[in-house]
Amino acid sequence: MHQILTIAWREITRLRKRFGGGASPTAVVLLLAVLGLSAYTLRDTVSLGSGLYRVGVSGDVPVIQDSRFAVVEVDRAEGVALLDRSAIDVFIEDSRVMFREDDKSQFAVRALKQYLELKELERIGNTYTFEQAFPLRVGINYLGSPTGQALIAPDTQLGELEPDETIVPSLTAPPAPFTQVIVALLYILPITFISIFFTSSFMDEKINRRLTILLSAPITPLQIILGKMLPYAVFALTTTALIAYLTKGNIPLALAIFAPTIMFIFAIYLMVPLFYRTFKDTTFIAMLVTTLTTAYLVFPAMFTNTSELAYISPLTLAVKMYREEPFGWREYLFPSLPMAAIFGFAMFAGTRMLNEEFLMGYRSISRKISDAIYLMLAHSRPYFSVPLWSLLVIPAVYMTQVVFLAFASNLPLGLILGATLLASAFVEEVVKSIGITVLVEHKVVTSWRSILGLSFLSALGFLVGEKLLLLVSISFVSQTQVSGALFGAGIFLLVPLVAHFVFTSIVSLLRTQARFPYWLALGIGTAAHFFYNVYVMRGM
Amino acid sequence: MIPFLAVIKKELGSVLRDRTIIISILIQLFIASFSSALLLGMLSLYDADTIMRFSGSGIKIGMVGPSENMLHQFLVQRGLQVTPFGTLEDAEIALFDNQVSAIFVVPEKESSTTDIRLYLPNSDAVSALIRMVVQEPLKQYENYLRAQQGIDVRYTDLKGKPATSFEFVYSVLLPMLMFFPAFVAGSMVIDSITEEVENNTFQTLLSAPLTVNGAVNAKIVAAMALAFAQCVAWLSLLQMNGVEIQNTTLIMILSICVAGTASTLAALGASMLKDRERSQFVYSLVLLTSVSLGTILKVSPIETLSRLAIGDQYTGLWHVVAFAIVLSILWFLLNRVSRRLLV
Numbered sequence: 001m002h003q004i005l006t007i008a009w010r011e012i013t014r015l016r017k018r019f020g021g022g023a024s025p026t027a028v029v030l031l032l033a034v035l036g037l038s039a040y041t042l043r044d045t046v047s048l049g050s051g052l053y054r055v056g057v058s059g060d061v062p063v064i065q066d067s068r069f070a071v072v073e074v075d076r077a078e079g080v081a082l083l084d085r086s087a088i089d090v091f092i093e094d095s096r097v098m099f100r101e102d103d104k105s106q107f108a109v110r111a112l113k114q115y116l117e118l119k120e121l122e123r124i125g126n127t128y129t130f131e132q133a134f135p136l137r138v139g140i141n142y143l144g145s146p147t148g149q150a151l152i153a154p155d156t157q158l159g160e161l162e163p164d165e166t167i168v169p170s171l172t173a174p175p176a177p178f179t180q181v182i183v184a185l186l187y188i189l190p191i192t193f194i195s196i197f198f199t200s201s202f203m204d205e206k207i208n209r210r211l212t213i214l215l216s217a218p219i220t221p222l223q224i225i226l227g228k229m230l231p232y233a234v235f236a237l238t239t240t241a242l243i244a245y246l247t248k249g250n251i252p253l254a255l256a257i258f259a260p261t262i263m264f265i266f267a268i269y270l271m272v273p274l275f276y277r278t279f280k281d282t283t284f285i286a287m288l289v290t291t292l293t294t295a296y297l298v299f300p301a302m303f304t305n306t307s308e309l310a311y312i313s314p315l316t317l318a319v320k321m322y323r324e325e326p327f328g329w330r331e332y333l334f335p336s337l338p339m340a341a342i343f344g345f346a347m348f349a350g351t352r353m354l355n356e357e358f359l360m361g362y363r364s365i366s367r368k369i370s371d372a373i374y375l376m377l378a379h380s381r382p383y384f385s386v387p388l389w390s391l392l393v394i395p396a397v398y399m400t401q402v403v404f405l406a407f408a409s410n411l412p413l414g415l416i417l418g419a420t421l422l423a424s425a426f427v428e429e430v431v432k433s434i435g436i437t438v439l440v441e442h443k444v445v446t447s448w449r450s451i452l453g454l455s456f457l458s459a460l461g462f463l464v465g466e467k468l469l470l471l472v473s474i475s476f477v478s479q480t481q482v483s484g485a486l487f488g489a490g491i492f493l494l495v496p497l498v499a500h501f502v503f504t505s506i507v508s509l510l511r512t513q514a515r516f517p518y519w520l521a522l523g524i525g526t527a528a529h530f531f532y533n534v535y536v537m538r539g540m
Numbered sequence: 541m542i543p544f545l546a547v548i549k550k551e552l553g554s555v556l557r558d559r560t561i562i563i564s565i566l567i568q569l570f571i572a573s574f575s576s577a578l579l580l581g582m583l584s585l586y587d588a589d590t591i592m593r594f595s596g597s598g599i600k601i602g603m604v605g606p607s608e609n610m611l612h613q614f615l616v617q618r619g620l621q622v623t624p625f626g627t628l629e630d631a632e633i634a635l636f637d638n639q640v641s642a643i644f645v646v647p648e649k650e651s652s653t654t655d656i657r658l659y660l661p662n663s664d665a666v667s668a669l670i671r672m673v674v675q676e677p678l679k680q681y682e683n684y685l686r687a688q689q690g691i692d693v694r695y696t697d698l699k700g701k702p703a704t705s706f707e708f709v710y711s712v713l714l715p716m717l718m719f720f721p722a723f724v725a726g727s728m729v730i731d732s733i734t735e736e737v738e739n740n741t742f743q744t745l746l747s748a749p750l751t752v753n754g755a756v757n758a759k760i761v762a763a764m765a766l767a768f769a770q771c772v773a774w775l776s777l778l779q780m781n782g783v784e785i786q787n788t789t790l791i792m793i794l795s796i797c798v799a800g801t802a803s804t805l806a807a808l809g810a811s812m813l814k815d816r817e818r819s820q821f822v823y824s825l826v827l828l829t830s831v832s833l834g835t836i837l838k839v840s841p842i843e844t845l846s847r848l849a850i851g852d853q854y855t856g857l858w859h860v861v862a863f864a865i866v867l868s869i870l871w872f873l874l875n876r877v878s879r880r881l882l883v
Contacts, residue, residue: 048712049711049846050835052707052850099700103701107706111703112700124693139656141660169681170679200816203817282731288567299577
């Protein structure tokens with residue numbers, strides 16, 4: 001612990017030196033200016049379509065203050081002429097709205113309708129009493145679902161039930177959690193910025209070779225990583241608390257929600273300095289990572305309350321927090337556990353890779369990855385490390401497949417399932433065979449028999465992990481057919497085990513014994529796996 | 541001129557060799573497909589028109605109350621199937637029998653405040669969909685009740701066409717595809733300059749008959765060329781997908797100007813700070829600031845781009861020239877400052 005604190009203190013000193021010069025005050029001022037400005041702009045321009053429509057007004061028309069509309073005041077004759085020339089999209093004269101039949105004008109009318117509706121509500125709300133202005137009350141009751149078990153037996157008197165909630169139609173907020181997701185995203189932005197500094201710190205020390213000196217000191221690589229991470233983690237947690245305070249969220253709850261996310265983002269950014277070779281690499285890898293993680297976090301959260309799978313993302317929990325809707329510890333663990341697991345895995349990988357030879361060598365990315373895997377697997381006996389690897393990468397596989405699903409949803413409807421299955425088969429085959437291939441390349445394993453044995457263990461490890469995850473998701477969410485489709489769940493455990501074993505053996509043997517290029521071996525294994533999955537799905 | 545071209549060639553060569561450009565293109569492809577997937581998902585869950593188009597026929601509403609009441613009519617106008625029931629008990633049986641998916645109860649007589657009841661299945665997904673599609677008829681009913689009391693609400697008869705996709709394509713997708721390459725170009729320039737500084741190779745570069753300005757400018761031109769190529773690709777891909785885009789030449793010039801501005805800004809930062817960590821940080825911050833400032837001051841390149849693409853009659857060459865002027869001022873500044881790289 002003492003060592004970790006020492007490293008952490010050293011890190012703070014380094015940062016202070018770097019930003020202590022002339023750039024520091026400017027940077028801070030800029031940061032504040034940006035935050036203030038973005039908050040200010042976000043407040044009234046959350047809507048998309050900024051500046052798309054031109055509207056002419058004449059007479060008694062509500063003031064239009066929406067970034068989508070550019071408004072000109074004209075008299076009637078000119079307004080009609082402009083509308084005819086397509087120079088404006090809509091012309092409003094008092095309570096009369098004139099438009100054309102073409103698409104653009106019609107789009108503008110719809111956008112205007114939404115805006116004017118709100119303005120009119122404001123007006124009548126101010127002129128009349130509340131009862132007069134909003135004469136309709138809708139009492140809503142939620143009954144036992146027709147497909148699931150009935151919460152209320154069909155013989156209860158519905159009329160005697162008190163409404164679960166009462167709404168005024170024109171005053172109900174839209175159910176889309178748009179604003180809350182954007183607020184939740186506010187937490188992610190600083191975390192990403194902070195983790196970029198964490199990355200830079202490693203790169204800096206790598207360039208001036210201080211890391212080499214550190215590594216020869218009597219401290220473990222884990223202590224170095226944790227020590228360097230500590231100040232940034234504290235900073236990230238402080239920012240989270242601060243944002244929660246400013247947005248009137250629940251501070252302890254926000255910390256609990258975002259702590260696993262912070263760990264996850266840090267874990268991923270730890271990989272960047274370990275793998276990069278040139279500065280451009282870092283920029284592009286960091287960009288890729290940022291987009292993928294943001295997508296992974298935002299996409300599910302948009303479907304809060306409409307799909308249980310939304311709980312994949314911790315942002316859903318934050319959205320729930322802002323909507324003041326309760327959630328249980330199961331909903332909390334569902335997104336948090338995989339993230340924590342990935343953090344643990346990254347810590348292990350990081351400690352194995354943090355050695356001078358690996359850090360300083362300039363090799364191709366694929367070479368670097370295979371070296372990294374070798375370093376991780378060589379930690380213990382192959383018969384133990386290979387299945388363990390297959391088991392431990394499951395959360396990562398699961399996350400990749402979710403991202404693939406988002407990708408695939410752009411395809412024509414008939415292709416979505418096929419493409420997802422193919423991509424899943426590909427990822428699974430990579431994960432199961434890569435360890436064996438690397439071990440053979442480093443001559444740790446040589447004989448046919450041990451390759452087959454390892455293939456079996458790898459398949460077993462993967463299957464155990466997969467079924468564990470499936471079990472967990474069945475208990476968490478009801479839409480298991482989705483997880484089922486993702487993982488190609490079979491009915492008997494023996495059949496998928498044999499299948500996994502066969503595919504892994506195909507890839508490993510083709511690569512190591514028949515000397516096929518890895519991509520080709522992988523392609524053949526993936527194809528076999530894909531057809532097996534399709535066959536299983538047909539049978540179900 | 542020849543060393544200048546050689547530096548450009550070297551920059552482009554290294555990008556192609558490292559395959560980093562592939563990552564960049566993948567990112568853009570991902571963002572584009574991801575955001576349209578998001579839009580599609582949002583529309584099919586949160587947009588009443590889309591819901592009606594895809595699953596409208598599956599939604600049947602049970603109605604208990606006076607025959608042919610106004611709410612009944614508004615629901616039918618929305619395209620929903622409405623089945624009248626004599627008593628709530630009958631409707632309840634139908635609900636648990638899966639014949640209707642929701643029940644409305646409307647009182648016999650409308651009074652100053654009318655209370656109606658809505659019974660929904662206890663499934664988040666289904667009840668959310670139903671609430672989305674009955675929202676509009678309920679509002680119409682509310683307006684009808686207001687009219688009964690002599691309260692006139694204006695602009696209630698507007699219809700139009702759902703604009704979300706249109707707004708998304710022209711104000712999000714197109715600007716993102718056109719300006720993301722610009723953002724990447726800036727980052728690339730910083731990496732390239734600071735790497736030369738860290739490795740002390742700038743001096744070597746200058747032993748060729750090339751000034752500091754020449755070397756830095758070559759890096760900027762290389763980054764701009766890359767951005768240009770990507771913009772051409774995205775623009776033609778969008779057009780092939782049936783997205784109508786006006787003023788393509790002006791859009792290309794604008795995109796190049798923005799890419800040039802980002803790269804020049806980046807080079808300016810790198811010349812002053814000289815290390816990657818701070819330069820990238822300050823660059824991202826400055827970019828964020830200018831975007832927010834631009835939005836507030838209504839000189840946003842994003843808005844100009846959207847307007848050019850939809851063929852707005854008040855947007856044209858002069859708007860693009862304004863951005864070119866910004867670029868030339870920055871470029872002038874850079875050529876004053878880049879000398880610092882040698883110190």
